Amino acid sequence: MGDGMIGNNIIRRAALAGAAALAMVGLAAAPAFAQKTKLTVYTALENDQLDPFKKAFEADNPGIEIAWVRDSTGVVTAKLIAEKDNPRADVIWGLAASSTALFATMGMIEPYAPKGVEALKPMFRSGKTPDTWVGMDAYLSLVCFNTAEGKKGNKPVPTSWADLIKPDYKDSIVMPNPASSGTGYLTIAAWLQIMGEEAGWKYMDALHQNIAQYIHSGSAPCVQAAKGERLIGIGLDMRGASEKTKGAPIDLIVPKEGLGWELEATAIMKGTKNLDAAKKLADWAVTKKANELYAKTYAVVALPGVKAAPVNYPVNAEPGMIKNDMEWMAKNRERILAEWTKRYDGKSAPKK
Amino acid sequence: MSLAVPSTKVGLSRDDLVMRGGVVLLAALLLVIVGLPLWALLAKGFEDRDGKFVGLANYVSYFSTPALFNSALNSLHVAAVSTVIVVPLAFLYAYALTRTVLPVRWLFQGVALIPIFAPSLLPGLALIYLFGTQGFFKALLGGGSIYGFDGIVIAQVFYCFPHATLILVTALATADARLYEAADALGASKLRVFFTVTLPGAKYGLISAALVVFTLVITDFGIAKVIGGNFNVLATDVYKQVIGQQNFSMGAVVGMVLLAPAALAFVVDRLVQRKQVALLTARAVPLVPKPKPGRDFLATLFCTLVSIGILAILGMAIWGSLIKYWPYNLSLTLDNYDFAKFDANGWDSYWNSVEMAVGAALFGTTLMFTGAWLTEKTRDFHIVRGVVQLLAFLPMAVPGLVLGLGYIFFFNAPGNPLGFLYATMGILVVNTVAHFYTVGHLTATTALKQIDPEFESVSASLKVPIWRTFTRVTTPICLPSILDIAIYLFVNAMTTVSSVIFLYSPDTKLASVAAVNIEEAGTTAAAAALCVVIVLTSAAVKVAHLLADRFLLDRLQAWRRR
Numbered sequence A: 001m002g003d004g005m006i007g008n009n010i011i012r013r014a015a016l017a018g019a020a021a022l023a024m025v026g027l028a029a030a031p032a033f034a035q036k037t038k039l040t041v042y043t044a045l046e047n048d049q050l051d052p053f054k055k056a057f058e059a060d061n062p063g064i065e066i067a068w069v070r071d072s073t074g075v076v077t078a079k080l081i082a083e084k085d086n087p088r089a090d091v092i093w094g095l096a097a098s099s100t101a102l103f104a105t106m107g108m109i110e111p112y113a114p115k116g117v118e119a120l121k122p123m124f125r126s127g128k129t130p131d132t133w134v135g136m137d138a139y140l141s142l143v144c145f146n147t148a149e150g151k152k153g154n155k156p157v158p159t160s161w162a163d164l165i166k167p168d169y170k171d172s173i174v175m176p177n178p179a180s181s182g183t184g185y186l187t188i189a190a191w192l193q194i195m196g197e198e199a200g201w202k203y204m205d206a207l208h209q210n211i212a213q214y215i216h217s218g219s220a221p222c223v224q225a226a227k228g229e230r231l232i233g234i235g236l237d238m239r240g241a242s243e244k245t246k247g248a249p250i251d252l253i254v255p256k257e258g259l260g261w262e263l264e265a266t267a268i269m270k271g272t273k274n275l276d277a278a279k280k281l282a283d284w285a286v287t288k289k290a291n292e293l294y295a296k297t298y299a300v301v302a303l304p305g306v307k308a309a310p311v312n313y314p315v316n317a318e319p320g321m322i323k324n325d326m327e328w329m330a331k332n333r334e335r336i337l338a339e340w341t342k343r344y345d346g347k348s349a350p351k352k
Numbered sequence B: 001m002s003l004a005v006p007s008t009k010v011g012l013s014r015d016d017l018v019m020r021g022g023v024v025l026l027a028a029l030l031l032v033i034v035g036l037p038l039w040a041l042l043a044k045g046f047e048d049r050d051g052k053f054v055g056l057a058n059y060v061s062y063f064s065t066p067a068l069f070n071s072a073l074n075s076l077h078v079a080a081v082s083t084v085i086v087v088p089l090a091f092l093y094a095y096a097l098t099r100t101v102l103p104v105r106w107l108f109q110g111v112a113l114i115p116i117f118a119p120s121l122l123p124g125l126a127l128i129y130l131f132g133t134q135g136f137f138k139a140l141l142g143g144g145s146i147y148g149f150d151g152i153v154i155a156q157v158f159y160c161f162p163h164a165t166l167i168l169v170t171a172l173a174t175a176d177a178r179l180y181e182a183a184d185a186l187g188a189s190k191l192r193v194f195f196t197v198t199l200p201g202a203k204y205g206l207i208s209a210a211l212v213v214f215t216l217v218i219t220d221f222g223i224a225k226v227i228g229g230n231f232n233v234l235a236t237d238v239y240k241q242v243i244g245q246q247n248f249s250m251g252a253v254v255g256m257v258l259l260a261p262a263a264l265a266f267v268v269d270r271l272v273q274r275k276q277v278a279l280l281t282a283r284a285v286p287l288v289p290k291p292k293p294g295r296d297f298l299a300t301l302f303c304t305l306v307s308i309g310i311l312a313i314l315g316m317a318i319w320g321s322l323i324k325y326w327p328y329n330l331s332l333t334l335d336n337y338d339f340a341k342f343d344a345n346g347w348d349s350y351w352n353s354v355e356m357a358v359g360a361a362l363f364g365t366t367l368m369f370t371g372a373w374l375t376e377k378t379r380d381f382h383i384v385r386g387v388v389q390l391l392a393f394l395p396m397a398v399p400g401l402v403l404g405l406g407y408i409f410f411f412n413a414p415g416n417p418l419g420f421l422y423a424t425m426g427i428l429v430v431n432t433v434a435h436f437y438t439v440g441h442l443t444a445t446t447a448l449k450q451i452d453p454e455f456e457s458v459s460a461s462l463k464v465p466i467w468r469t470f471t472r473v474t475t476p477i478c479l480p481s482i483l484d485i486a487i488y489l490f491v492n493a494m495t496t497v498s499s500v501i502f503l504y505s506p507d508t509k510l511a512s513v514a515a516v517n518i519e520e521a522g523t524t525a526a527a528a529a530l531c532v533v534i535v536l537t538s539a540a541v542k543v544a545h546l547l548a549d550r551f552l553l554d555r556l557q558a559w560r561r562r
Helices: A004-031 A048-059 A073-082 A097-105 A147-152 A183-196 A197-208 A218-227 A237-245 A275-282 A288-294 A328-332 A333-345 B006-010 B014-046 B056-062 B064-100 B104-119 B119-132 B147-171 B177-185 B190-219 B223-225 B233-246 B248-273 B291-319 B347-375 B382-397 B402-413 B417-421 B425-435 B435-448 B454-462 B466-495 B511-520 B524-556
Strands: A037-043 A062-068 A091-096 A133-146 A171-175 A212-216 A232-236 A249-254 A262-271 B323-325 B329-332
Touching: A004 A288, A037 A073, A037 A197, A037 A275, A037 B064, A048 A091, A048 A275, A048 A288, A062 A073, A062 A262, A062 A328, A073 A097, A073 A218, A073 B248, A073 B402, A073 B454, A091 A097, A091 A232, A091 A275, A097 A183, A097 A262, A133 A183, A133 A218, A133 A237, A133 A288, A147 A171, A171 A183, A171 A218, A183 A197, A183 A212, A183 A232, A183 A262, A183 B511, A212 A218, A212 A333, A212 B006, A218 A232, A218 A237, A218 A249, A218 A275, A232 A237, A237 A249, A237 B329, A262 A275, A262 B014, A275 B119, A333 B223, B006 B454, B014 B248, B014 B347, B014 B382, B014 B402, B014 B466, B056 B248, B056 B417, B064 B147, B064 B190, B064 B291, B104 B147, B104 B291, B104 B466, B104 B524, B119 B147, B119 B291, B119 B511, B119 B524, B147 B223, B147 B291, B147 B435, B177 B190, B190 B233, B190 B248, B190 B382, B190 B435, B223 B233, B233 B323, B233 B402, B248 B382, B248 B402, B248 B425, B291 B323, B291 B524, B323 B524, B347 B382, B347 B425, B347 B435, B347 B466, B347 B511, B347 B524, B382 B435, B402 B417, B402 B425, B425 B435, B425 B466, B435 B466, B454 B466, B466 B511, B466 B524, B511 B524
Parallel strands: A037 A062, A037 A091, A171 A212, A171 A232
Antiparallel strands: A091 A262, A133 A232, A133 A249, A133 A262, B323 B329
């Protein structure tokens, strides 16, 4: 019996060796048989978007398999910077353009102009040749108003930023803390751009009286408004829309002064070992098919003519987008955050 | 230095050499999993954002910001209040468990641990369900808000209670009955016995518990983030710098400030340790509580009240996980447990967590217990032992965010021979063991301190090698504590977030991280559901542990009985 086992073992090994040899020959002769390229993609896309995005891309690129590393924008950005000296990501697909622009200045990005990038709306391009990043969709920081709680407390529905400083809303507004959330920063940067710096700070002074909390997240404010935890949330549009779809009694309001926005972008990491596959993803990310996918959750996408009307999304969102000077935002970030922290964060101990 | 002098070497026995070799290995290992990664990040505090050395410039700019002073004060305040509440509660609870006769002791023992089974997200969510704007008991707050100081303290008390209880049970579990008999014979009053025998015996445990709770509260950002409102603390400052602004230099500065409590804890521990004497001498007679109706009734009442508080928070989370859409559609559903709907990894991340937790329990317990034994039983060799003790204390004071980023910088550095660990399950295990090293080390040390060193001297005079005493005597005596450490590691590995959030790869996403992601996406009920699954898993493991404990106590701890 022992002999038999050994005999079997030898046969099995021989068979394996043979198979391995054959496989190697096969590899040399016909690269089509090669293993799929595993592309490591870092992203801050929403969880429920990952699967459809992966399937759609892989269907058109059968040789490539996407492996996602997904977390919130801040975590993914911090991780990418920390890995700078020995990058693990091949591609970024679905991360704030401000983050990718920052990576570009740090020399972390492989510039590449995807096929068909010329067709995109100009504001969705980095402005560099070749492009360092390419936009996919825009997300906005708007106002979520809980109608059920509003009715209970007899509160008027706001229509503008100016409305939000009315005493009606004392201690009932939440917004993201700009020092911990990118959405928070683009919100206050929009105010400073719309109103001018002096008036902008004065506005925030007044608004501070109505703020119940500066939250460490851009999606939490609209979620809190949706659950009636707070009357009004200033924050990410798409969270508000999805909560409304789930049955939350909220209105998504585009303030008439206009609102701040940010792009989600695609970029290739410098030093990737899978440059060809990465380029294929970058190419695919600007196609009509990809934009139609983006359009399922975002109202504003890169490719003109793609009909984007996600459920429960405000219709007047795109015209409300301000002329956003991203360069100004990046250059003045540290100064503005320091000023903001001095004014509001230092004295934000609990109001008893 | 004097150790290198030949004349000293002659005096070293084979045991001494083996032990010293072990301590050196341990120090090297701790340096790799704690010291160097930490330094990889903290060193950034002396650089500007482009990596140029700037000396103390970051510290100067940080200390001149009024916001820092405010946060530091808030951190100290919240930690002090939580400690003052938790330690007496945990002491009474541990006392009831070990020194009185409770009707369903095993149940009380299990319930006390529930908070440790739960991701810190859970108390936050439950408190919002209970006391938030739409909460059931909002009226109890009398117009106040749960967001802020009060919310943090309540959640921290819940979260830290088992940590303190675990240490205090260990401290109180082994006592010499002869001391009590003597006190009794001398006619000492109950109160006097308590203050002259019980408390001094548990002093080391009490101080450890207070230090652990204090630093846990100071470094935790999960609770402060969910329920802290505008109450800024140092740990959320780290979050702001690192996650909000990707400013690692400033994050490192705050991280360094947070190490101050650990340094203090280290000094205090050294001072106390010097005075601690073994409770369980070789001639000791283990104390077995005898029934005493009045005292036992009060103990049962107290434990019941604490248990109800803990179960209320858990129960609220379970109920919340079954709700369709809080607070507007309270009908019940099981849909929230279909995790594939909320996270691409679905239940996979759960199984990853279990795998990681088992790995951490096995690797960590072996390392921590052997390590604590080496540090305790090696003679002299003060410098290296001191290094080990310092490195064992550090992790407790390090916010997970700092440790996690440090792991990236250290393990992902080009040319690091350990780079193969990066983005594997292995690094998650190592990181978790490092992150929770302190309490395991303290528990093992507390248990070891209660064993009379005479065991070793007797073995030595009988020419039994010291490692045989370790495997044949020390380990069996300490087995309950060893199992406690294993369970502690398992449950913490199931719930840890802040450090591993930087380290998981596409194939190794963890359930605790998934729960945070799901909560951020607004699906509170599903996040609560995932938390509940985590709690139930750890609870099941704990039940298995209690059964094993009973079996082992019968087999191996027979000497405890007269």
